[in-house]
Amino acid sequence: DVKVTQSSRYLVKRTGEKVFLECVQDMDHENMFWYRQDPGLGLRLIYFSYDVKMKEKGDIPEGYSVSREKKERFSLILESASTNQTSMYLCASTLDRPSSMNTEAFFGQGTRLTVV
Amino acid sequence: AQTVTQSQPEMSVQEAETVTLSCTYDTSENNYYLFWYKQPPSRQMILVIRQEAYKQQNATENRFSVNFQKAAKSFSLKISDSQLGDTAMYFCAFLPYNTDKLIFGTGTRLQVFP
Numbered sequence: 288d289v290k291v292t293q294s295s296r297y298l299v300k301r302t303g304e305k306v307f308l309e310c311v312q313d314m315d316h317e318n319m320f321w322y323r324q325d326p327g328l329g330l331r332l333i334y335f336s337y338d339v340k341m342k343e344k345g346d347i348p349e350g351y352s353v354s355r356e357k358k359e360r361f362s363l364i365l366e367s368a369s370t371n372q373t374s375m376y377l378c379a380s381t382l383d384r385p386s387s388m389n390t391e392a393f394f395g396q397g398t399r400l401t402v403v
Numbered sequence: 404a405q406t407v408t409q410s411q412p413e414m415s416v417q418e419a420e421t422v423t424l425s426c427t428y429d430t431s432e433n434n435y436y437l438f439w440y441k442q443p444p445s446r447q448m449i450l451v452i453r454q455e456a457y458k459q460q461n462a463t464e465n466r467f468s469v470n471f472q473k474a475a476k477s478f479s480l481k482i483s484d485s486q487l488g489d490t491a492m493y494f495c496a497f498l499p500y501n502t503d504k505l506i507f508g509t510g511t512r513l514q515v516f517p
Contacts, residue, residue: 337503377448394448396445
């Protein structure tokens with residue numbers, strides 16, 4: 288079974304802190320994604336990566352950066368956390384690009400981040 | 404811009420009954436893929452069913468089936484013989500052909516009652 292693991296299920300951070308959310312997948316997938324999930328807004332794409340050291344902005348990249356130094360690991364970084372970044376963060380991966388009908392996104396269990 | 408709309412924030416259904424969740428999307432593309440994902444209370448998102456736009460036949464997976472109306476840009480999910488384990492948030496998702504960006508709707512929270 289494909290497994291996507293996020294390092295924390297719950298996280299509480301203070302305003303202004305630098306926050307790292309880690310995601311690891313174990314199936315040699317090419318693509319990795321970070322989404323933010325908020326009630327009434329669904330999932331919104333923050334960043335994605337289709338290869339090591341490659342990244343592309345999603346729909347809401349402001350206030351975030353990412354790092355992909357190894358194929359299996361994709362990190363989301365909040366340079367200076369703010370209260371409006373309190374949210375659920377979901378990591379996902381897909382096998383290859385370009386995506387197709389057989390593309391299945393595998394998700395981690397989410398990190399619920401609270402910024403106080 | 405491509406968008407996905409789920410107009411029902413919450414739905415409820417009695418066990419063993421049938422329920423339909425609606426999804427519409429807006430695109431100028433002719434080729435694309437559509438998906439329904441389920442997020443139970445455990446938060447683990449899983450794929451329920453998928454459909455390719457150029458296939459007219461509606462996809463089915465056991466108790467789950469879709470009604471795909473390309474001209475109307477509609478992609479509804481029907482759950483037959485609802486079970487308590489179907490209680491979850493359901494997301495409709497759209498993937499333009501030859502891209503990597505899954506676009507999600509806002510979700511429908513489904514509650515199955517005994």
